[in-house]
Amino acid sequence: MDRSKIYALLVPIVSVIIALLIASIVIIIIGKNPLTAYRIMLEGAFGGAEQLANTIIKMTPLILTGLAVGFGFRAGVFNIGAEGQMTIGALMGAIVAMNIGGVPSVIAIPLSIIVGMLAGAFWASIAGFLKAFTGAHEVISTIMLNWIAANFASFMVTGPLAVGSGTPKSPEIAEAAKLPVVLKVQATELSIGIFIAVIVAVVMYVFIEKTTTGYELKGVGFNPYAAEYGGISIRKSIIMTMAISGALAGMAGIVDLLGVPPHRFVGELTGGRGFDGITIALIGRNNPIGIIFAALLIAALRTGSNAMQIRAQIPNDIVSIIQGIVIFLVAAERIVTTLIYLKGRKGVTTA
Amino acid sequence: MSWIEAIFAILVNPLFYKLTLLSATPLIFSALGGTYSEITGVTNIALEGIMLMGAFNSIVFTLITGNAWIGVLMAVIIGVGFTWFHAWASIRWSANQIVSATALVIVAQGTTSFLMIPIFGNEGQTDFIGRVPYIEIGWLKGVPFVGDIFGSMSPFTYLAIAAVIASWILMYRTPLGLRMRAVGENPEAADTLGINVFKTRYFGVLMSGALSSLGGAFLSVGELGRFVENMIHGRGFIALAAMILGNWNPAGAMWAALLFGAAEAMNLQLQSSSIVSVSANVKPLFNMLPFIVTLIVVGGFIGKTRSPAADGEPYEKES
Numbered sequence: 155m156d157r158s159k160i161y162a163l164l165v166p167i168v169s170v171i172i173a174l175l176i177a178s179i180v181i182i183i184i185g186k187n188p189l190t191a192y193r194i195m196l197e198g199a200f201g202g203a204e205q206l207a208n209t210i211i212k213m214t215p216l217i218l219t220g221l222a223v224g225f226g227f228r229a230g231v232f233n234i235g236a237e238g239q240m241t242i243g244a245l246m247g248a249i250v251a252m253n254i255g256g257v258p259s260v261i262a263i264p265l266s267i268i269v270g271m272l273a274g275a276f277w278a279s280i281a282g283f284l285k286a287f288t289g290a291h292e293v294i295s296t297i298m299l300n301w302i303a304a305n306f307a308s309f310m311v312t313g314p315l316a317v318g319s320g321t322p323k324s325p326e327i328a329e330a331a332k333l334p335v336v337l338k339v340q341a342t343e344l345s346i347g348i349f350i351a352v353i354v355a356v357v358m359y360v361f362i363e364k365t366t367t368g369y370e371l372k373g374v375g376f377n378p379y380a381a382e383y384g385g386i387s388i389r390k391s392i393i394m395t396m397a398i399s400g401a402l403a404g405m406a407g408i409v410d411l412l413g414v415p416p417h418r419f420v421g422e423l424t425g426g427r428g429f430d431g432i433t434i435a436l437i438g439r440n441n442p443i444g445i446i447f448a449a450l451l452i453a454a455l456r457t458g459s460n461a462m463q464i465r466a467q468i469p470n471d472i473v474s475i476i477q478g479i480v481i482f483l484v485a486a487e488r489i490v491t492t493l494i495y496l497k498g499r500k501g502v503t504t505a
Numbered sequence: 506m507s508w509i510e511a512i513f514a515i516l517v518n519p520l521f522y523k524l525t526l527l528s529a530t531p532l533i534f535s536a537l538g539g540t541y542s543e544i545t546g547v548t549n550i551a552l553e554g555i556m557l558m559g560a561f562n563s564i565v566f567t568l569i570t571g572n573a574w575i576g577v578l579m580a581v582i583i584g585v586g587f588t589w590f591h592a593w594a595s596i597r598w599s600a601n602q603i604v605s606a607t608a609l610v611i612v613a614q615g616t617t618s619f620l621m622i623p624i625f626g627n628e629g630q631t632d633f634i635g636r637v638p639y640i641e642i643g644w645l646k647g648v649p650f651v652g653d654i655f656g657s658m659s660p661f662t663y664l665a666i667a668a669v670i671a672s673w674i675l676m677y678r679t680p681l682g683l684r685m686r687a688v689g690e691n692p693e694a695a696d697t698l699g700i701n702v703f704k705t706r707y708f709g710v711l712m713s714g715a716l717s718s719l720g721g722a723f724l725s726v727g728e729l730g731r732f733v734e735n736m737i738h739g740r741g742f743i744a745l746a747a748m749i750l751g752n753w754n755p756a757g758a759m760w761a762a763l764l765f766g767a768a769e770a771m772n773l774q775l776q777s778s779s780i781v782s783v784s785a786n787v788k789p790l791f792n793m794l795p796f797i798v799t800l801i802v803v804g805g806f807i808g809k810t811r812s813p814a815a816d817g818e819p820y821e822k823e824s
Contacts, residue, residue: 180619184623185623284800284803288804291749291803293550294742294746294799294803295803295804298739298742298800299796299800300739302797305789305790305793306789306790309786309790312785312786313786313787429611433611436604467622469619469621471615471616471618473615474612474614474615474618475612475615475616477611478611478613480608481607481608482594482605482608485594485605486605487600488599489594489598
């Protein structure tokens with residue numbers, strides 16, 4: 155392996171380790187023991203069949219949002235709006251899934267997912283269109299679309315879709331639209347969602363690495379001017395990239411809803427998973443296969459930190475701090491490569 | 506036409522203008538901050554996170570010291586320290602500025618939520634901690650219309666306007682301002698002329714930290730008197746839009762911030778209007794208004810403004 159490939163692997167790993175070390179200082183500051191905290195975290199994420207099932211359930215939409223953001227990065231677009239695309243995808247897909255009783259699952263499930271993907275693609279395309287034709291920076295426009303989506307979602311669950319009393323929620327989706335359960339551990343049901351997500355990751359890998367369109371979109375991300383000189387329309391590429399990225403995020407929303415109880419749309423549902431996609435894409439180096447492992451790591455942090463909150467009274471927001479530090483270090487990867495370099499040199503001189 | 510009637514009623518009510526000024530105040534601070542950073546050539550989309558830290562820290566130190574102004578001061582100091590990380594990554598390490606700023610936003614969300622229970626003992630929001638009182642001008646209150654707006658007003662609003670004037674003078678009438686703009690337009694040429702590109706950029710980015718912290722502090726100790734998790738609600742990004750619409754100019758940023766402030770004020774007033782009684786479940790639709798206005802403005806006007814030439818480009822000295 156050449157040096158750049160080793161660094162590509164080392165930088166994310168070292169970044170995660172540094173982030174965990176800094177987080178342990180934060181834990182010490184609030185008067186808790188970081189070793190206990192991380193042990194509980196590990197147990198909470200992998201300590202038994204139910205914990206493992208929970209981690210995999212959390213991991214499913216994260217693979218897809220990671221792919222959404224990562225694909226955008228590859229093509230030179232920063233889709234920070236996976237959150238909103240996920241919401242719109244889940245909302246529109248859920249409306250289909252609620253009203254689709256009486257048809258077999260082989261039709262109901264794909265149809266709901268496709269509608270969710272199209273809705274996500276449409277939502278992201280608004281930002282893509284604005285960037286392509288007016289130069290509006292996608293970071294601002296996708297964030298605005300996130301807030302519009304969140305407000306629209308909360309309108310839908312308190313108004314047109316509302317059922318029952320208590321927390322706002324939509325009706326349950328039709329039985330036929332629920333994803334088949336492959337494993338049942340006590341109350342936790344693991345659906346085929348994880349297989350869908352992994353297959354999509356493989357498809358994206360092939361699309362990016364082995365097809366002409368994938369190559370062109372990557373080319374625009376790498377050097378837009380050269381790509382345009384080579385006859386690729388930048389405008390078309392930007393809109394298409396946003397649409398594909400949004401479709402993946404929309405899929406994350408609808409697959410989660412079809413696969414995980416209560417199988418209802420509950421409004422602002424995403425709980426930061428769109429933003430998790432950014433961390434996952436960066437740790438996975440925007441490589442679909444790397445993203446699967448990065449999603450596992452973040453999912454484990456999420457489930458593990460819930461256990462940590464309950465058993466060690468350490469707020470689970472520590473995960474956001476860890477993620478932020480990882481993102482920072484990957485953005486400024488020269489800090490990390492310099493550290494690795496210095497460490498390596500020190501090793502040589504002392505030996 | 507009850508809608509037109511309602512909007513007209515709002516427009517002739519001085520309360521609308523007062524709310525516009527108050528809604529614009531945090532945006533003015535942050536849009537101005539963004540201008541400082543980008544005019545020297547460093548993009549800073551972390552304004553949202555810096556504002557959140559400002560809102561949080563000002564409440565924390567108001568709780569500790571019992572004085573809201575000391576809270577504000579501490580928020581600014583910590584905000585500058587927090588922003589330094591973005592400056593350091595962008596300037597010293599040629600980081601991807603968009604990604605490193607996103608990291609700051611996420612760290613700010615994590616840190617403020619994480620510390621809620623250890624410091625305040627409850628999640629979601631704090632109790633009422635304390636706030637900076639409004640400036641009351643007794644004699645003005647009798648004046649119709651103007652008195653209703655300025656008779657009682659937040660000191661932050663006056664501070665924001667003063668900051669705009671001071672910044673305009675600094676950027677366009679002083680040698681430092683000329684250096685800042687030179688570094689943002691053509692760092693190589695500026696370097697050749699003996700201007701310290703790195704120091705000038707640090708100054709720009711750190712100023713954005715100080716001003717955005719003030720914007721955040723206004724929302725907590727300036728208005729509510731308490732901290733609510735994620736209370737910035739996208740204002741940091743709306744401020745970026747104001748900076749762009751304002752063509753990277755302090756006065757322009759202020760006018761743009763006032764426009765977005767007016768959208769927010771209209772939203773608030775329509776929701777409470779007695780002419781068009783709005784049922785509770787439709788209110789989220791009204792809350793979209795400021796975001797839709799921002800989206801349209803960013804999409805519609807951006808081609809007509811010009812960013813500093815070296816905005817977002819790391820500068821590396823040739824060695």
